[in-house]
Amino acid sequence: MSVLKxxxxxxxxxxxxxxxxxxxxxxxxxxxxxxxxxxxxxxxEAKVQLQERKIPLDLGVRSExxxxxxxxxx
Numbered sequence: 001m002s003v004l005k006x007x008x009x010x011x012x013x014x015x016x017x018x019x020x021x022x023x024x025x026x027x028x029x030x031x032x033x034x035x036x037x038x039x040x041x042x043x044x045e046a047k048v049q050l051q052e053r054k055i056p057l058d059l060g061v062r063s064e065x066x067x068x069x070x071x072x073x074x
Contacts, residue, residue, distance in 0.1 A: 032057070035050075
């Protein structure tokens, strides 16, 4: 029975770490690619998980004006 208890606490810790990674993504501290790498999942699956957690996908620009500026400077 203690093996099951230890397994559950590892799973709980893993979920709490994942929550921290998703929060770091939400705050712009890590990229989508880094999030997928940390989760050890494909990029597309990371996008699905973000959608399931109702976390907006960060495309790197905050407005259309910023996007146009980036395009002009490219």
